Amino acid sequence: xxxxxxxxxxxxxxxxxxxxxxxxxxxxxxxxxxxxxxxxxxxxxxxxxxxxxxxxxxxxxxxxxxxxxxxxxxxxxxxxxxxxxxxxxxxxxxxxxxxxxxxxxxxxxxxxxxxxxxxxxxxxxxxxxxxxxxxxxxxxxxxxxxxxxxxxxxxxxxxxxxxxxxxxxxxxxxxxxxxxxxxxxxxxxxxxxxxxxxxxxxxxxxxxxxxxxxxxx
Amino acid sequence: xxxxxxxxxxxxxxxxxxxxxxxxxxxxxxxxxxxxxxxxxxxxxxxxxxxx
Numbered sequence: 001x002x003x004x005x006x007x008x009x010x011x012x013x014x015x016x017x018x019x020x021x022x023x024x025x026x027x028x029x030x031x032x033x034x035x036x037x038x039x040x041x042x043x044x045x046x047x048x049x050x051x052x053x054x055x056x057x058x059x060x061x062x063x064x065x066x067x068x069x070x071x072x073x074x075x076x077x078x079x080x081x082x083x084x085x086x087x088x089x090x091x092x093x094x095x096x097x098x099x100x101x102x103x104x105x106x107x108x109x110x111x112x113x114x115x116x117x118x119x120x121x122x123x124x125x126x127x128x129x130x131x132x133x134x135x136x137x138x139x140x141x142x143x144x145x146x147x148x149x150x151x152x153x154x155x156x157x158x159x160x161x162x163x164x165x166x167x168x169x170x171x172x173x174x175x176x177x178x179x180x181x182x183x184x185x186x187x188x189x190x191x192x193x194x195x196x197x198x199x200x201x202x203x204x205x206x207x208x209x210x211x212x213x214x215x216x217x
Numbered sequence: 218x219x220x221x222x223x224x225x226x227x228x229x230x231x232x233x234x235x236x237x238x239x240x241x242x243x244x245x246x247x248x249x250x251x252x253x254x255x256x257x258x259x260x261x262x263x264x265x266x267x268x269x
Contacts (some may be wrong), residue, residue, distance in 0.1 A: 004223070011221065043220070043256075043260045044257075044260065044261075046220050047220075047253055047257050047260070048223065048254060050220075050223055050227065050249070050253045051253065053224075053227050054227060054230075054246065054249055054253070056252060057227065057231060060231065061234055061242060064235060065228040065234075065239070068235075068237055069269060071237075071239075072239065078241075079239060079243070083246055086250060087250065090250060090253065090254060090257075092251065092264050093257070094257055095259060096263040154236075161231065161234075164231060165228060165231050165232075168224055168227050168228045169224075169228060170229065171224050172221045172224035172225055172228065173221075174222045175220045175224060177218065178219060179218065179221065180218055182218070183218055183219055184219060184220075184256070184260070185220055185260075187260075
């Protein structure tokens, strides 16, 4: 069994990690807008985050399979980038719709801007890039496939999986705080509904609970 | 709450990646993708009657 990467396999292995961490960086940037810029994400922004994280699950799958001995690296590469392409198409659909919602002249758009573009415009560019990278990697699959098998996952791979898992988990908590106990997210969120509902619950509670002696009298 | 549930499905996709067979990973991936698509259709249109 080989345990050392060489040549194009090393490049491919590094690029897969860069791909996953890059997507995590983009989602963390959106988190920065949410918590530092105090801009609550709309439902479409949340859906685009989901599509991005699903697109990152593809290369993460290929990285994880490199330490499973009886797996076929060519099939793993095809499945991983297939997952990325499906998620990126969905993301392009979502971000494209949001771009079209604010395309009329004079429309201020939703939320803040980064280098003159709104976050959903950047999301559109990110999804288009994911599609491009996935297509090129599949064309170059003869050289990009990782034939090396590791006995156990590399530390950097485990760290990448942890980073992606933490980003997904924090998104789940943040979305639950935003939607509260309602099934779907509010169209134009202005506050964390869960906190608001908790405050209302505390207000409705009786302030003083009568003691047993008071009840008897 | 549905959105939070989809993120949990994505987390499950990641957690099942260490298994020898990729079946569960693909199931969770497609469940997440389908739910995200349905939620998007719900938010994008009122006429489809996909209200949860």
